[in-house]
Amino acid sequence: MRKISLILSIFFLLISFQNVSAQKKSTKKKKAKPTIISCGVCNQKAIYLPKPEYPKAARSVRASGNVVVLVTIDEKGNVETAKAITGHILFRATSEKAALKAKFEPFTLSGKPVKAVGNIVYKLNEDFQYFCSDCPVGKIISAPKPVYPRRARKAKITGEVTVQVLVNEQGDVVSAKVLSGHRLLRKAAENAAYKAKFTPARMGENPIKFRAIIRYNFQP
Numbered sequence: 001m002r003k004i005s006l007i008l009s010i011f012f013l014l015i016s017f018q019n020v021s022a023q024k025k026s027t028k029k030k031k032a033k034p035t036i037i038s039c040g041v042c043n044q045k046a047i048y049l050p051k052p053e054y055p056k057a058a059r060s061v062r063a064s065g066n067v068v069v070l071v072t073i074d075e076k077g078n079v080e081t082a083k084a085i086t087g088h089i090l091f092r093a094t095s096e097k098a099a100l101k102a103k104f105e106p107f108t109l110s111g112k113p114v115k116a117v118g119n120i121v122y123k124l125n126e127d128f129q130y131f132c133s134d135c136p137v138g139k140i141i142s143a144p145k146p147v148y149p150r151r152a153r154k155a156k157i158t159g160e161v162t163v164q165v166l167v168n169e170q171g172d173v174v175s176a177k178v179l180s181g182h183r184l185l186r187k188a189a190e191n192a193a194y195k196a197k198f199t200p201a202r203m204g205e206n207p208i209k210f211r212a213i214i215r216y217n218f219q220p
Contacts, residue, residue: 037109039118042071048103052094052122063088067095067122075113077104088124095122125217139199141171146192146216152184161189161216169207171198179213189216 039045052067067087072080082099084092099120107116146161161181165173176193178186193214201210 034115035109036072036115036117037107039073039104039107039116042073042104042116042118042120046102046104046120047077048101049120050098050101052091052098052124054124055090055094058088058090058124063090064125065091065123067091067124069095069099069120069122071099071102071118071120073104073107073116073118075106075115077106079104080115082120085119087122091122091124095120095124098122123219125219140212140214141197141199143196143214144192146185146188146218148218149184149188152182152188152218155184157182157184158218159185161185161218163189163193163214163216165193165196165212165214167198167201167210167212169200169209171200173198174209181216182218185216185218189214189218192216 043049058064065088067084069082069084071082074080079100079102082096084095087095102120104116106113108114159182162179164177164179166175168174173194173196176190178190181189193216196214198212200207202208
């Protein structure tokens, strides 16, 4: 009887062990991989999509074009990873940096938040172009971006605004006059032009005033 009891005990222990192992394997399978959906081109789904900075190196060669960034978005709508897959090499790092700051409404599947993968497409153009019309030396140091007017953004108005500036002996803009551009964009371009800074121009040993042209490119 004792042998039979011992054999039965070992038998039941083996069955219990197999059940526990099966349950563990089942649990592992259930925790396998989170559900990930595709959002395609995700720009329109973003609730916050900052623009990439236009690099100085790109400005020096007047580079422009589109950059496509592959992103992974977590269940809370935050960008976990960003990798530029196409676009000018000078724009890729700034585009990835901007993409990591983007924010989305959480994506859902059957009512539950899920991860998503997709692309953010950035169009990078030179924010401004500059040339000096009557100075021998003066060069632009900085030209802050214009504030995109709400009315113009709402109406989806884009385009170029040309501003003529008068620069004093210290390199500061003392007057700005809009020569061309949409009326809803003109004031913003003029205000930005006043904040531009130039290296002082000289004629021989003497500092001089000069005029220059700044062209601002407004894009949404």
